[in-house]
Amino acid sequence: MTRSERLVLVIAVLASFVAFLDGSVINVALPALSEELGGGLSTQQWVVDAYLITLGSLILLAGSLSDLFGRVVVLRAGLIGFGVTSVLIAVAPTAELVIVLRALQGVAGALLVPSSLALITSTFSGGSRARAIGTWTAWTSAAFLAGPFLGGLFVQFLSWRWVFAINVVPIAVTIGLLAVLGQRDERRPGARVDVLGAVLGVVGLGGPVFTLIEQQNYGWGSPVILVPFIVGLVSFAAFLWWQSRAAAPMLPLGLFRERNFWAGNIATAFVYAALSVSGFIVVIYLQQVAGFPPTLAALAFLPVSLANVLLSRVFGGLSARFGPRFFMTMGPLLAAVGHLLFLTMGERVDYWTQVLPGVLVFAVGLSMTVAPLTAAILSAIPPEQAGIGSAVNNAVSRVAGLVAIALLGIIIATTLDVESFRRVLVVLAVLFAAGGLVSLVGIRNPSRESRDDARAGAEQ
The missing domain is CATH 1.20.1250.20 (MFS general substrate transporter like domains)
Structure with a gap:
């Protein structure tokens, strides 16, 4: 690999590592978080679910933004957002604020994975691309492996708050490497966001994602589940219809x-x-x-x-x-x-x-x-x-x-x-x-x- 290719691979791995590590480490911190801030089991569930719902709802929009405005721009925005919300969660005084911040962290997380993989794809080709993706896969797997162990150490010897604060270190390193890379993204000529497609896509994914996560708590007969599910399915059908007709679709069919x-x-x-x-x-x-x-x-x-x-x-x-x-x-x-x-x-x-x-x-x-x-x-x-x-x-x-x-x-x-x-x-x-x-x-x-x-x- 060239120096630039090595930098790109390290940046992509670190950016995804942060998101995957957070997903695997959070369960270890939940009991201590609930004990300090209160709220019981429902609080623990929403600390996890708030992140998953926003992440799942916005993933298509985030991928589209990466193609429109450039991988580095979107990746940097995701890293900064993830870092800021991580610090705020680490000092949050109430469980309700943690849940709100976790939802915002999911927004930032949605920007990381598609952009990091797209950065690899646009930099490597052929066999080197497949090997780079293999390296990316290996290290994201390592995040799942390290997460519970690191989380357990932080919770046992320091505090659950360090589980979130520690994100700042790899994020700061990644942002620094982006500056060293010095790669400038070129905005696609005439690029504009498919606003209607974005709204329909977010609702179309968000409704079913919310339903599938929360149905175990409310049951399929509850209006809290049925309404988002039906609205989501109708919105997603409308999203696909619009993508087939839009001049600049968010998801080219x-x-x-x-x-x-x-x-x-x-x-x-x-x-x-x-x-x-x-x-x-x-x-x-x-x-x-x-x-x-x-x-x-x-x-x-x-x-x-x-x-x-x-x-x-x-x-x-x-x-x-x-x-x-x-x-x-x-x-x-x-x-x-x-x-x-x-x-x-x-x-x-x-x-x-x-x-x-x-x-x-x-x-x-x-x-x-x-x-x-x-x-x-x-x-x-x-x-x-x-x-x-x-x-x-x-x-x-x-x-x-x-x-x-x-x-x-x-x-x-x-x-x-x-x-x-x-x-x-x-x-x-x-x-x-x-x-x-x-x-x-x-x-x-x-x-x-x-x-x-x-x-x-x-x-x-």
Whole structure:
């Protein structure tokens, strides 16, 4: 890599690391936050949900802004916003203020991930792009790995407030590196925001996201759930209608004519629906049914995070050399096999013989999937549309995860026991396998000439 490319990769990794770290560290801080500021369980839920709702609602708009006004401009705005809200949360005197600030932090977070990936896409090409995305995937996985550990240390030895204050350090470093990079974005000639599309898109995503998060608290029959859900669906339908007619649409629907883009996003929906339930349900089962201590149950999936850190860049490079189709097919199928291996668990569980084998197979399968999947989707569209392309993929993964979590109660029925746990495992295996089969049928490898160029890029 050139010096400039290395800087871009480090900036993209750090920017995303902040957002992903915050997502994994927050749960550790919630009990201490609630104990100091009051509010109980409802406060803890809203500290998490306020962030997720604004993040999910604004992700498409943020991706569009990245394409219109430049990756660096939007990324810098997101970093500053995330840093300011983090400091304010760290000194907030009331739980209500924390919730409001978390919603604003979600707005800033929506600007970070699409812009960081778009920055990689517009800087790298061919094999070097796939390897860069693999590196990005590895370090965002490291954020999930480090988050609970760092959060636990801060909460135990300092205060829950440090969980948020510590964000300032990587944000300051990233903003400094942006200044060193000195890259200036050029605003797209005649660029303007599709205001009507933005409003319809925010409401269209925000309503269903709110519904899927809060339905467990209010129930599907509540007007608090039904009204936002119906308004959201109608708004999203109107959004799609408007995007097909707008002169400068926020989401160019022509993107979905690209085979690898639409096929990759369908595969994303299946894979990330399964992922959202997987670690959650296994860890809960190990605690509630098998009697594992919380710490040991949480460490059960540690090999998955380690494998992602170590292997994502490798599989990113291999997919650039040989095409993503094989990896996007075999990876989810291996993940499915890993979950079927968990079927041996009963009320008494031996980690080494009944959990670890499935975890290891799942770890390899997931590492084989994520970087090739992201690279295939972003390589299918022009670099100047990488912001909205990344935002679409991010929105698909988030909504798929929320839908899966919302349906989990139907699969479990009343009580999590051996029988209901096995039903969930079979459903997860089917979802992973569906993602692999969609990739087998839908994904197309680049031409031989493109792969030769990618191979040259990967070797450099």
